[in-house]
Structure formats: structure tokens, C-alpha cells
Amino acid sequence: MRTVTLPVAYMPLVDAAPLIVAREMGFDHTEGISLDLKPAPSWSALRDMLAFGHVDAAHLLSPIPVAMALGLGGFATPLSAVSVLSLNGNVIGVGTKLAGRLADHGYSFDFSDAQAAGAALARSSDEVLVFGVPFTFSMHVELLRYWIARTELASKQVEIRTVPPPLMARALASGEIDAFCVGEPWGSFAVDDNVAALLLPGKAIWTCAPEKVLAVRNDWAETEPELLGGLMRSVWRAGRWLSNQESRTTASEMLSRKAYLNVSPELVDRALLGEFTVSANGEQRHVDGFVEFFEGAATFPWRSQAKWIAHQLAIRNGLDTTTAERQAASVFRSDLYRRELHLLGVEIPGASEKLEGALPEAKAVASTNGSLILPRNAFFDRSIFEPAG
Amino acid sequence: MKQHLTVVVVEQNQERAFAIVDALKESGDADVIVIDSVSGLARKIATHSPDIVLIDIDNPSRDMLEELTVASGPMERPVAMFVSGAAGGLAQDAVEAGMSAYVVDGLKADRIKPIMDIAIARFQVLRQMRVELEETRRALEERKLIDRAKGLLMKAKGLQEDEAYALLRKTAMNQNRRVADVAEALVTASGLLS
Known part of the structure; x- marks a missing residue:
């Protein structure tokens, strides 16, 4: 069958799974397209590849298109988040020095109670606490700030710095950062490297945080509705396949390949199965639905999710929150999701917020x-x- | 307005860094500072308050610069340019699109352009050389693998060299794989069995 090749950029992370699975399982061919997956070296490069038309779609941090719509971070190419690729999937971890102090204070590393983790960390850390995150506009930053502001950590002087995920373990070892919030497999990678212990899954802060989105340029969405539909449906099928627990081991094998994440499948397993090793002495913790690609309309781009992100960004950058929420709402395209997926019989919510x-x-x-x-x-x-009207 | 342009080059490979510095020096009135370690990159760059930052577009640490464009006021922003051959003109596109975060008011494009042009040309030549070198190395390695696989087949099945090669090629064709991949699988398997 003749297929149209579609260049799509992604970051080599566990949550790029829907795109990688769509390609590897041939869900793209079912829709008459052929995904040409291009790994990006950094989030800014990935964003630029999409904005300047070097690729037609991208695996993007959900706050990036929202920030662009608010005029933050420089230039603006109107982007659409046509579906959510994944909910949650980040971990917060601390370096061995802090981990030792936490243990001395009797902290149990339950990997679930965000309030208790904040209190314990506040007791154990110095006055200044430096966190590494992958990018300025990311759910990592939003969850960290939300958590810090609402726990005893609020009394600390917290600095948040950008560190590329593959370099996170090294930055921790060198003392450049004390802690981090990063997407898998890089948190587990740091644990196996004996430089970190995991404190919380991102899910412990917000159970339904929209982590990554499938983003396209607005003009492309308008001129290529057929390709867009094919892309959205193949990615949705990949999410459904991933929701089957029996698929997860196979998925780990696919993702771990050299062409994609290039790490051991066992490392990818932890995020996909929710079975974490949280410390260097091998303590195990389980998290139900650590990262979600399908269940409960996980991929539906709720306008209220865009508004929540815009609300946080607006407060930090001195913008009017109501205006920002209005600008952001049109970035999450629940309208396109309805149009392109209803034919598949996808369960679509009646509301968009x-x-x-x-x-x-x-x-x-x-x-x-x-x-x-x-x-x-x-x-x-x-x-x-409550999203603004 | 400053007379001298301050240019920060972020490059860990010393040879490449020197090549870029030389190119920039030739073009005239630029102070060039090389940063070769990415730890604390944003702060290091900020202390030099450069007019231009040159960094390879394929460098993951580029994300650290994003903080600068957000944190600093518009007049203090460095002009960050991202040069590379491999990303197929992304840098040019970025500049042509006028990535406003990266352009300071009062800094004229005609002063940036010659520097940009030279740096881009240098990066492209160096990158091309590296790619060619990698390609050659890979081809050599594959040749060696295929030779070993041929040897294994000749010994195990009593084949002539050309027959062994024909068998490898036929298997590759049937399985829709590259000859080198089939050879690698055979060599690995035989290593496990011996």
C-alpha cells in the first residue's frame, strides 16, 4: 500500500512510547502514513524543528505550546496540541547526601505521600535547595513549584535549573544540583548509577497531569486534515495497545532499542510496569498507572488542562490570568480530537473542560x-x- | 552601543573550539570566550553578558540557554545562534524567522551576519569531516564482520568463499535485512554456541 511519509520529532523518553509503538506495530501503515521518527537533542531544538517546518508533528512538553501562545520564550509559531500523549510519568529524586539525611530522620521513602515528602525534605535540606529540571517550560517545573509552594519547602530558598536529562545523574554526582524532577528512564538511571534516591512519582502531586502532547503547526493542521487524522488515529491505536498490560514487556523491548532510548529494557520496564527501585540498596515501590497512555480518556486534550498550565505561567510571569487562560484554551484542540477520532468509536467526553x-x-x-x-x-x-470562563 | 562584540562559544571539543575562534578572530572586532564545560552553563554565560552565543544545535545543553532568554530583560538578552549542518538549515531558518528572543535591539544584523556565515561554514566543514570518518569506520567494521561470517559458513558447511557470500546475501534478501546484520547475527550466535 502506498503511504505518505510523515516526519515526526521526539525526545528519547519512555513517554515517547505511543509514537514509537505506532511505528513499530505498523499502526501508521493502517492509516496510510509512514512515521519517520527523528530523535531531537534538546527540547529547544525539537520545538524549533516543529516551528520551522522541519517536521510535521512532535512529542512536546505540554507547557511549550501554551507558553508560545502566551508570548513567553521568544518567537511564536501558533501550535496545536491535538491530543495528550501521556498523563504523568515524572519522578522527583534527591542526591545521596540528602537521601542519607532523610533516612537519618526516619523518613520511610514511601514514594506516595507528597505532603510528608515535602516536610521531610524541608527538615533534611540546607537553606538553599537546587533542583534540576529538563526544560524551563515543562510539567516538571509546574509540579515542582506547585509542590514546593504548598509544603514546608516553601520556607526554603529553592532554585530550579535546567539540566539535560541524560546529564542529570552527573550533575547530581558533581553537586551542581541537590535534587531533580525528570521523566523516566532518567530517574531510574540515576538510582542505578548510585547517585540518587527517588522521593515521589509526579502522580503523587497531581494524579492527572498532562505530561506530553502531540503537537502540530496550526497551518499544517488546516492544510493537511487527512494526514493529521491518520496521525492522530495511529497514535491513539498505539495508546490502546499500550494500555494492555501484556503489551508492556514487548513495549519495553521496542523502546530500549539502540535507535530509540538505547538503555536496558529492564530500566524501561520500571516506568511501564510501575515497579520502581527507589534507592541504591534496592528498595522496591509500586505505583499504579505511573504513566497513562489511554485509560479514562487520557489522550483527550481538555481545554481546562491548558488553562491550568496558563494560570501557573501567568502568575509567575506577571500576566493577567484570565487573558492567559483564554489564549491557552485554543491551543488544546478538543475540537480536532472530536472530529478525527469519533469515527473510530472512541469514547469521547461530552464536555471540553x-x-x-x-x-x-x-x-x-x-x-x-x-x-x-x-x-x-x-x-x-x-x-x-476552576478554569476561567 | 558597544564597539566590540562579545561572543561566547560553547564547545567541548577543543579542536572545534579553536577552529571557530580562529574564524571569528579573522572576521575582526570580536572578543571570543570559549566555555568547554556545560555544568552551570547559564550562569557562566550570564557573567560574560555576551552579544552572541554560538552553540551546536545538536548539543543537548542548548536547553540551558533557554533560561537566559526567559529570565533576563529584553535589553540584556544575548543573541544566541545555533549553528550546525546536520539539522538541515534549522539555524538559518531560525534566524530568518527572526527568533525575537535571540535578537537584541540596537545590534545590527550586518554585524552578526559575517560572523554567523563563517561560523556556520566552519561547523559544516568539521561536521562533514566527522560524518565521513564515521561512515568509513562503519564500512570497514561491516566488511570485517562479513568476512568472519563467510569464514564461519565455509568451515561449517564446507562452502567456497563466493558460495558463502551468496548464502549470506540470499538470507538477507529473504529476511529483508542488510547483509551486515545477518553476518553480525551469525557471528554472535556462533560465539554463543562455541
């Missing part, structure tokens, strides 16, 4: 086929985000 953090338990909601159950959606401090 929701209160974020307002579901203490999973709940059935109105949807196209009437059987959509949204998962628990809560912030660790139980606060609720």
Missing part, C-alpha cells in the same frame, strides 16, 4: 458511547482548579 482536581474517586461521565469513566483527579493538597 472540567474542574481539575475535583474527582476524589473515579466517576462515570457523559460521553459519546455512554461508558466513559474518568479516573481520580486530585491534587495532593485537595485544592480544585
Whole structure:
């Protein structure tokens, strides 16, 4: 069958799985396209590859297109987040020095209680605490800041610095940073390197944080609706395949290949199966749904998610929050998601916005086929985000 | 407005760094500072408050510069240019698109351009040389693998050299793989079995 080749850029991370699986399992060919996956050396390079038309779609940190729409970070090419690629999937870790002090204070490294972890870290750290993150505009920064501001860490002087994920372990070992928030497999990589212990999964701060999005240029989305639809459907099929627990080991094998992540499959397994080694002495912790690619309409780009991101960015950068939320809402394209995926019989929610953090338990909601159950959606401090109108 | 341009070059490979510095010096009135370690990159660059930062577009540490463009006020922003051959003109596109975060008011494009042009040309030549070298090395390694695989087949099945090669090629064709890959699999397998 004749297929159209589609150049797509990604960062070699576990959460690039939907794109890699779409290619490796041939879901792209089912839709008459052929994904040409291009790894990017940095997030800024990846963003530029998409913005300047060197690729047609990209695996992007969810705050990047939002920041662009708000005019932050320089130039602006209008981008659309046509679907969410994954929810959650980050870890917060500390260097061995801090890990030792935490243990001395009797901290249990439960890998789940964000409030307790913040309090314990505040007791154990010096006055200045330096965190490494992969990029200025990232869910890593948003979750860290949210967590720090609402725990005893608020009394500390915290600095957040950019460190490329593959260099995170080295930065920790050299004392350049004390702690980090990074996407897998790089947190586990640092643990295996004996330079870090894991404190929390990102999920412990917000159970439904939109981590990565599938982004395209607005003009491309308008001129190539057929290709866009094919891309979205093949990636959605890949997410569904990944949601099957039996697929996960195979997925680890695929992702670990030299052409993609180039790490051991065992390292990829930890994120996909939620089985973590949190310290150098091999303590194990389990996290249900550590990273989510499918269940509970995980890939639906809720406009309220874009608004939450815009709200945080606006406050930090001195912008009007209501205006920022309005500008951001149009970046998450729930309209295109409905248009391109309803034919597959995908369970699509009736609403395009929701209160974020307002579901203490999973709940059935109105949807196209009437059987959509949204998962628990809560912030660790139980606060609720109401998007501006 | 400053008379001298201050240019920071971020490059860990000493040889490449020297080549770039030489090229920049030839072009005239630029102070060039080389930073060869990426730890604390953003702070190091900030202390020099450069007009231009040159960094390879394929350097993962480029993300560290993003902080500078966000944190500093518009007048203090360095002009960061990202030069490389491999990304297929991304740098030119970026500059042509007028990535505003990277352009300081009052710094004229005609002063940047010659420096840019030279640096880009240098990077391209060096990169091309590196790519060619890698290609040659890879081809040599593959040749060696295929020879060993041929030897194994000749010994195990009593084949002539050309027959052994034909068998490798046929297997590769049937399995839709490269001859070198089939040879590698055979050599690995035989290593495990012996």
C-alpha cells in the first residue's frame, strides 16, 4: 500500500512510547502514513524543528505550546496540541547526601505521600535547595513549584535549573544540583548509577497531569486534515495497545532499542510496569498507572488542562490570568480530537473542560458511547482548579 | 552601543573550539570566550553578558540557554545562534524567522551576519569531516564482520568463499535485512554456541 511519509520529532523518553509503538506495530501503515521518527537533542531544538517546518508533528512538553501562545520564550509559531500523549510519568529524586539525611530522620521513602515528602525534605535540606529540571517550560517545573509552594519547602530558598536529562545523574554526582524532577528512564538511571534516591512519582502531586502532547503547526493542521487524522488515529491505536498490560514487556523491548532510548529494557520496564527501585540498596515501590497512555480518556486534550498550565505561567510571569487562560484554551484542540477520532468509536467526553482536581474517586461521565469513566483527579493538597470562563 | 562584540562559544571539543575562534578572530572586532564545560552553563554565560552565543544545535545543553532568554530583560538578552549542518538549515531558518528572543535591539544584523556565515561554514566543514570518518569506520567494521561470517559458513558447511557470500546475501534478501546484520547475527550466535 502506498503511504505518505510523515516526519515526526521526539525526545528519547519512555513517554515517547505511543509514537514509537505506532511505528513499530505498523499502526501508521493502517492509516496510510509512514512515521519517520527523528530523535531531537534538546527540547529547544525539537520545538524549533516543529516551528520551522522541519517536521510535521512532535512529542512536546505540554507547557511549550501554551507558553508560545502566551508570548513567553521568544518567537511564536501558533501550535496545536491535538491530543495528550501521556498523563504523568515524572519522578522527583534527591542526591545521596540528602537521601542519607532523610533516612537519618526516619523518613520511610514511601514514594506516595507528597505532603510528608515535602516536610521531610524541608527538615533534611540546607537553606538553599537546587533542583534540576529538563526544560524551563515543562510539567516538571509546574509540579515542582506547585509542590514546593504548598509544603514546608516553601520556607526554603529553592532554585530550579535546567539540566539535560541524560546529564542529570552527573550533575547530581558533581553537586551542581541537590535534587531533580525528570521523566523516566532518567530517574531510574540515576538510582542505578548510585547517585540518587527517588522521593515521589509526579502522580503523587497531581494524579492527572498532562505530561506530553502531540503537537502540530496550526497551518499544517488546516492544510493537511487527512494526514493529521491518520496521525492522530495511529497514535491513539498505539495508546490502546499500550494500555494492555501484556503489551508492556514487548513495549519495553521496542523502546530500549539502540535507535530509540538505547538503555536496558529492564530500566524501561520500571516506568511501564510501575515497579520502581527507589534507592541504591534496592528498595522496591509500586505505583499504579505511573504513566497513562489511554485509560479514562487520557489522550483527550481538555481545554481546562491548558488553562491550568496558563494560570501557573501567568502568575509567575506577571500576566493577567484570565487573558492567559483564554489564549491557552485554543491551543488544546478538543475540537480536532472530536472530529478525527469519533469515527473510530472512541469514547469521547461530552464536555471540553472540567474542574481539575475535583474527582476524589473515579466517576462515570457523559460521553459519546455512554461508558466513559474518568479516573481520580486530585491534587495532593485537595485544592480544585476552576478554569476561567 | 558597544564597539566590540562579545561572543561566547560553547564547545567541548577543543579542536572545534579553536577552529571557530580562529574564524571569528579573522572576521575582526570580536572578543571570543570559549566555555568547554556545560555544568552551570547559564550562569557562566550570564557573567560574560555576551552579544552572541554560538552553540551546536545538536548539543543537548542548548536547553540551558533557554533560561537566559526567559529570565533576563529584553535589553540584556544575548543573541544566541545555533549553528550546525546536520539539522538541515534549522539555524538559518531560525534566524530568518527572526527568533525575537535571540535578537537584541540596537545590534545590527550586518554585524552578526559575517560572523554567523563563517561560523556556520566552519561547523559544516568539521561536521562533514566527522560524518565521513564515521561512515568509513562503519564500512570497514561491516566488511570485517562479513568476512568472519563467510569464514564461519565455509568451515561449517564446507562452502567456497563466493558460495558463502551468496548464502549470506540470499538470507538477507529473504529476511529483508542488510547483509551486515545477518553476518553480525551469525557471528554472535556462533560465539554463543562455541
